[in-house]
Amino acid sequence: MSTDLATVTDLVEKFLAEHPPASTDDQVLRGARFDAGLAYPHFDQGFGGLGVDPTLSPVVERLFLDAGCSDWSSRNVIGLGMAAQTVHTHGTPAQKTKYLRPLFTGEEIWCQLFSEPGAGSDLAALATRAVPDGDEYVLNGQKIWTSLGHMARRGLLVARTDPDQPKHRGLSYFLLDMTTPGVEVRGLRQITGQAEFNEVYLTDARVPAADLLGAVGDGWRVAMTTLMNERVAIGRRGGGRGDGPIGAAVRAYRKAVAEGRADAADRDRLLQLWTRVEAARLTNTRAAARAGQGAPGPEGSIAKLQFAELNKAVFEFAVDLAGDEAMLIDDYTFSRPGASSASHAAQDVRKAYLRSLANSIEGGTSEIMRNILGERVLGLPGEPRIDRDRPWKDVPRS
Amino acid sequence: MSFTPGPEAEELRAVVRGFLEKRCGEVEIRRWMETEDGHDPAVWRQAAGELGLQGLAVDERWGGSGASTVELGVVFEELGRALYGGPFFGTVALAATVLTELDDQAAQERHLPGIAAGDTTASVVWGGSDPLTSTLRADRDGAGWRLTGRAEPMVDAGLAGLLLAVAATPDGPGVFAVDCTGPVEGLTRTALNPLDLTRKLAAVDLAGVSATAVGVPGEITPALTRALDIAVLALSCEQVGGAARVLEMAVEYANTRVQFGRKIGSFQAIKHKCADMLVAVESARSCAYHGIWAAAHDPAELPIAAGLAGAVCSESYARCALDNIQLHGGIGFTWEHPAHLDLKRARSSRRLLGTPGRHRARLADLLDIPEVSA
Ligand SMILES: Cc1cc2nc3c(=O)[nH]c(=O)nc-3n(C[C@H](O)[C@H](O)[C@H](O)COP(=O)(O)OP(=O)(O)OC[C@H]3O[C@@H](n4cnc5c(N)ncnc54)[C@H](O)[C@@H]3O)c2cc1C
Numbered sequence: 001m002s003t004d005l006a007t008v009t010d011l012v013e014k015f016l017a018e019h020p021p022a023s024t025d026d027q028v029l030r031g032a033r034f035d036a037g038l039a040y041p042h043f044d045q046g047f048g049g050l051g052v053d054p055t056l057s058p059v060v061e062r063l064f065l066d067a068g069c070s071d072w073s074s075r076n077v078i079g080l081g082m083a084a085q086t087v088h089t090h091g092t093p094a095q096k097t098k099y100l101r102p103l104f105t106g107e108e109i110w111c112q113l114f115s116e117p118g119a120g121s122d123l124a125a126l127a128t129r130a131v132p133d134g135d136e137y138v139l140n141g142q143k144i145w146t147s148l149g150h151m152a153r154r155g156l157l158v159a160r161t162d163p164d165q166p167k168h169r170g171l172s173y174f175l176l177d178m179t180t181p182g183v184e185v186r187g188l189r190q191i192t193g194q195a196e197f198n199e200v201y202l203t204d205a206r207v208p209a210a211d212l213l214g215a216v217g218d219g220w221r222v223a224m225t226t227l228m229n230e231r232v233a234i235g236r237r238g239g240g241r242g243d244g245p246i247g248a249a250v251r252a253y254r255k256a257v258a259e260g261r262a263d264a265a266d267r268d269r270l271l272q273l274w275t276r277v278e279a280a281r282l283t284n285t286r287a288a289a290r291a292g293q294g295a296p297g298p299e300g301s302i303a304k305l306q307f308a309e310l311n312k313a314v315f316e317f318a319v320d321l322a323g324d325e326a327m328l329i330d331d332y333t334f335s336r337p338g339a340s341s342a343s344h345a346a347q348d349v350r351k352a353y354l355r356s357l358a359n360s361i362e363g364g365t366s367e368i369m370r371n372i373l374g375e376r377v378l379g380l381p382g383e384p385r386i387d388r389d390r391p392w393k394d395v396p397r398s
Numbered sequence: 399m400s401f402t403p404g405p406e407a408e409e410l411r412a413v414v415r416g417f418l419e420k421r422c423g424e425v426e427i428r429r430w431m432e433t434e435d436g437h438d439p440a441v442w443r444q445a446a447g448e449l450g451l452q453g454l455a456v457d458e459r460w461g462g463s464g465a466s467t468v469e470l471g472v473v474f475e476e477l478g479r480a481l482y483g484g485p486f487f488g489t490v491a492l493a494a495t496v497l498t499e500l501d502d503q504a505a506q507e508r509h510l511p512g513i514a515a516g517d518t519t520a521s522v523v524w525g526g527s528d529p530l531t532s533t534l535r536a537d538r539d540g541a542g543w544r545l546t547g548r549a550e551p552m553v554d555a556g557l558a559g560l561l562l563a564v565a566a567t568p569d570g571p572g573v574f575a576v577d578c579t580g581p582v583e584g585l586t587r588t589a590l591n592p593l594d595l596t597r598k599l600a601a602v603d604l605a606g607v608s609a610t611a612v613g614v615p616g617e618i619t620p621a622l623t624r625a626l627d628i629a630v631l632a633l634s635c636e637q638v639g640g641a642a643r644v645l646e647m648a649v650e651y652a653n654t655r656v657q658f659g660r661k662i663g664s665f666q667a668i669k670h671k672c673a674d675m676l677v678a679v680e681s682a683r684s685c686a687y688h689g690i691w692a693a694a695h696d697p698a699e700l701p702i703a704a705g706l707a708g709a710v711c712s713e714s715y716a717r718c719a720l721d722n723i724q725l726h727g728g729i730g731f732t733w734e735h736p737a738h739l740d741l742k743r744a745r746s747s748r749r750l751l752g753t754p755g756r757h758r759a760r761l762a763d764l765l766d767i768p769e770v771s772a
Binding site: 242250253254257262263264266267268270271272274275276278279280282283285286302305306367369370371373374375377378379380381382383384 | 400401402645649652653660661663664666668669670672673674676677680681682683684685687688706709710755758759761762765767768769770771
C-alpha cells in the first residue's frame with residue numbers, strides 16, 4: 001500500500017518533469033496524463049489508470065493541482081465525478097476507448113439526463129421512451145434540471161425501453177451525443193437569476209444501439225453506479241480543517257467583529273457550525289479509508305446529507321453576519337455559468353446562500369438520503385409500496 | 399493517514415466486550431445502582447488481574463502495560479456501552495492520567511502500582527467548574543501542605559482510597575495527594591444523590607487536610623491541561639459507546655414494534671430520527687477516534703482534538719438518548735426499560751468535564767476566533 005503510494009508519487013514527479021505545467025498546453029498535458037495512467041490511477045491500464053487502490057486517486061489529483069495544473073472538477077463535474085466511473089464500470093472496451101480520454105482532457109463535457117418533470121426522487125418512474133429501430137433507438141421525452149446541458153457534448157441518459165415491466169426493470173442506459181438532431185436544450189432560470197441547469201427535449205432523436213451502456217433493461221443497475229458516485233463526489237469534497245465555506249464564515253465573523261456587527265451568541269453559533277463541519281470532514285476521512293478497495297456504498301449518503309445541511313446552515317450564518325447587506329444582492333442578471341457552482345464559497349455571499357438551498361435537493365434530497373440511511377444502512381423496513389410489482393404503465397403519476 | 403483504531407485495539411475491544419457482557423449486564427448494573435459503592439469489587443479485581451484494564455495505560459515500571467490512548471479509548475468506549483458502574487472513570491481517566499502526565503516519580507511509585515493492580519481506587523477533585531481555576535486552597539505546612547475548601551459534585555470521590563486535589567497556591571495551581579485508606583482528619587465526604595445512578599458522586603469538604611504535593615505547585619498547568627484533555631477524550635469515548643448502543647436499541651425496537659399494521663421503522667418520522675442518530679453517532683465516533691489518535695501520535699493537535707470531541711460527543715449522546723425515549727413511546731418512560739439509564743448518563747456526563755458550550759469557547763480561543771468586546 002505505502003509502496004504503491006511511493007511508486008505513484010514517483011511516477012507523478014517524473015511525469016511533471018517531462019511535462020512542466022507552466023509550459024505545457026493544458027489539453028496536451030491532460031492527454032499525456034491519461035496515457036500515462038495517471039488520470040484515474042485506480043482504473044484499468046489502458047483506460048487512464050494503473051489498477052492501483054482507489055484511495056490513491058485523490059492523492060494523485062492533489063499532486064497535480066499542487067504542481068499548478070488546472071482544476072476541471074467544476075467545469076466537467078458530471079463527467080469527472082460520475083460519467084467516468086460509470087463508463088469504466090459498465091462500458092465495453094470500445095466504449096471506454098472512445099469516451100474516457102476526451103472526457104478527461106476536457107474536450108467533451110458531460111451532463112446527466114436523469115430527472116424528468118414527473119420523476120425526480122422517484123427516478124425509476126421516468127417516462128422518456130427509447131424504441132428500437134434497426135441498430136438504433138428512437139428517443140422521445142423531456143428531461144429537466146440538466147446541469148451544464150448547454151455546455152455538454154455528451155449525456156448520461158436513462159430511458160424506458162419496456163413500459164410493460166415494473167418500473168425498475170424496463171429501463172436502459174444510453175450515452176447520448178448532445179449534437180444529435182432532435183435534442184433541444186433550453187435554459188432554466190434559478191432563484192439566483194442564473195441558468196446553470198436546463199430542460200432537454202428529445203424529439204425522435206436517434207441513438208445508436210452501440211451507445212447502450214450495459215444490457216437492455218439493465219439501466220437501473222447502471223444508474224445506481226452513477227448515483228452512488230454522485231453522492232460521494234458531492235459529499236466528499238476534499239480539503240483540510242477549516243477550508244471551504246466554513247473558512248469563509250470564520251472570515252465573515254472576524255470582519256463582523258471588527259466592524260462591531262457581531263454579538264456574543266454569534267461566536268457560539270460559529271463554533272457549533274465549525275465543530276459539526278469538522279466532525280463531518282473526519283467522518284469522510286474515515287469512510288474513505290474504510291471504503292478503500294470497493295465502489296462507494298450507501299454510507300456515501302452520510303456525507304451527502306451532512307454536506308447539504310451544513311452548507312446551507314453555514315451560508316445562512318454568513319448572510320446573517322452581513323448586517324443590512326443581507327437585504328441586498330450583487331445582481332440577478334441572467335447568465336449561463338460554464339461550471340457548476342454547487343459548493344462555491346468565493347462569490348457574493350448572498351448568492352452563495354441562495355445557491356446552497358439546492359444542496360439538499362440536487363443529487364437526491366435530504367429526505368431521500370435519510371430513507372437510504374434508515375433502510376440500507378440501518379436495515380429498517382421500507383414503506384408500503386403500490387408501485388413495485390405493477391407494470392410501469394399502470395402506476396399512477398402526477 | 400488513518401486514525402481509526404487498528405487491529406490490536408479491535409482485539410482488545412472484543413475481549414473487553416466479552417468480559418462486560420458476562421460480568422456487567424443490565425441486571426448487574428441495576429443491582430449496583432442500589433448499592434453505596436456502585437459496583438462489585440470482585441469484578442473490579444478481575445478487570446485488573448485478568449484483563450489489566452486499570453493499568454492499561456500505566457507505565458510498565460509501575461505494573462501497567464504502557465498501552466497508548468488509542469487502546470485506552472477503546473476500553474472506555476466499551477465501558478460506556480455497558481454503562482459500567484465502578485469507579486473506573488475517576489481512577490483511570492482522571493487519577494492515573496494526572497499521575498502519568500505530571501511525571502512526579504515519587505508520587506508515581508507510591509500510587510500507580512496500587513491503581514494498576516486494582517487495589518487502589520482514586521479520583522481527582524477540584525472546586526468550581528474548571529480544575530485549572532480550582533477554588534480549593536493549599537497552604538504550606540512544614541514540608542507538606544494543608545487543603546481547604548469544598549469540591550462537589552465529584553465523580554467517584556466518595557469512597558476513593560486516593561484523592562488528588564487541584565488547589566490554588568500563591569505560585570499557581572498545584573496537585574496534592576491525600577491518602578484516604580484510613581480516617582483522615584478534616585476530610586468529610588458526603589455521598590450525593592446522582593441523577594445518573596450508575597456513576598457515584600460525592601461532596602468533598604477539606605478543612606485543613608494534610609496532603610503531599612504531586613509535581614511542583616505552580617508548574618503543573620501544562621501537564622494538568624494535557625491530562626484533562628486525555629480525560630475528556632476518555633469521556634468522549636464512553637459517550638460514543640453509549641450513543642452507539644442507544645442507536646442499536648432504537649433500531650431494534652423500530653424493527654419489531656408494529657402499529658397501524660406496520661413496523662414503526664417504516665414511518666419516516668421514526669426512520670429519519672434513526673438516520674439522524676446514525677449521523678450523530680458517526681460524527682461523535684470520528685471526533686473521539688481522531689482525538690485518541692492525536693493524543694498518541696500528534697500531541698500538538700491534542701488541545702483542538704479534545705475540544706472538538708468534548709463539544710461534539712456529549713451533544714451526540716444526549717440527543718440519541720433523548721430520541722430513543724421518544725421512539726419507544728410509553729415503555730421508554732418506564733423504570734424497567736434501559737432507555738432512561740443512558741439519558742441520565744448522557745445528561746450528567748455532559749457536565750462532568752465541561753459543558754459543550756465551554757469546549758466550544760475554548761476551541762474558539764485555540765483557533766484564535768475573537769470574542770465580541772462588550
Ligand atoms: C441545482 C440542481 C441541479 C440539478 N442537476 C441535475 C442534473 O444535472 N441531472 C439530473 O438528472 N437531475 C438534476 N437535478 C434534479 C434533482 O436530482 C431532483 O430535483 C431531485 O432528485 C428531486 O426531485 P424533484 O425535484 O422532482 O422533487 P420531488 O421528488 O418531487 O420531491 C418533492 C419533495 O418531496 C420529497 N419526497 C419525495 N419522495 C419522498 C419520499 N419517498 N420520502 C420522503 N420525502 C419524499 C422530497 O424530499 C422533496 O422535499 C438537479 C436539481 C437541482 C436543484
